Amino acid sequence: MKLISWNVNGLRACLNKNFADFFSDVNADIFCIQETKMQPEQADFSPSGYEKYFFSAEKKGYSGTAVYTKNKPLNVTFGINEKHMNEGRVITCEFEKFFLLCCYTPNSQNELKRIDYRMEFEDDLREYMISLNNIKPVILCGDLNVAHTEIDLKNPNTNRENAGFSDQERGKFTELLNAGFTDSWRYMHPDVTGVYSWWSYRFNARKNNAGWRIDYFVVSNSIKNKITNTDILTDVLGSDHCPVALEIDI
DSSP states (O other): OEEEEEEOSOHHHHHTTTHHHHHHHHOOSEEEEEOOOSOGGGOOOOOTTOEEEEEOOSSTTSOOEEEEESSOOSEEEESBTTBSTTTTOEEEEEOSSOEEEEEEOOOOOGGGTTHHHHHHHHHHHHHHHHHHHTTSOEEEEEEOOOOOSGGGBSOHHHHTTSTTSOHHHHHHHHHHHHTTEEEHHHHHOTTOOSOOSEEOSSTTTTTTTOEEOOEEEEEEGGGGGGEEEEEEOTTOOSSSBOOEEEEEOO
8 A cells, every 4th residue: 555645835836836747646545635725625636536535724825634545434534532623734534454644733833932732732643643543553644843853854953942853842753652653764764864855945955955854654563564665755846845655565
């Protein structure tokens, strides 16, 4: 089974940048999108053979997630246990053998202005995932807005305590892993450096590969041995993020 996750930084804009061609070529079983920045009626992308589910933010042009799947889920829910409902951040699809979560984690913003809300979101998401994991394995994907370790970004020293690389955010990701989950790409590539999924639009960051790895597939420990491949598709353009991929035999 092949899964793709991509923060498109605005689906309407990305549709004008060959998104449909990439979607068709990659032929994923499940394709998850973050930061759609739209309401479902604002753009019609309905590829043949896929069910689609959108969770849009109340604020227009902000946040939002979407899932396209070849196999119809047993159940689809939005939000985290009826919390965090107004920003369109989490879609949960229940399949026969696993839960899939498409997630766009809140950015803590400049000077960590939103760190308190971010910490609440992290705690609620972790507890939610633990509860699901007690039923069947979980696959979490999306823009989790954190570079976990120093090898997950180009310039750790100058970014220490900035949003996405604060001790608080990194600590919460560690707590998530310690609760029974695995960072799939780092599991398969424990020592690889210089591979990132997001680059600032400033300072020619992508050209210079001054990036961050903040887009993930996190899986329950019980299925990590079923991972057959992980990839970060750095050559795919259309957003300030690139897609990430997981292949798993489940």
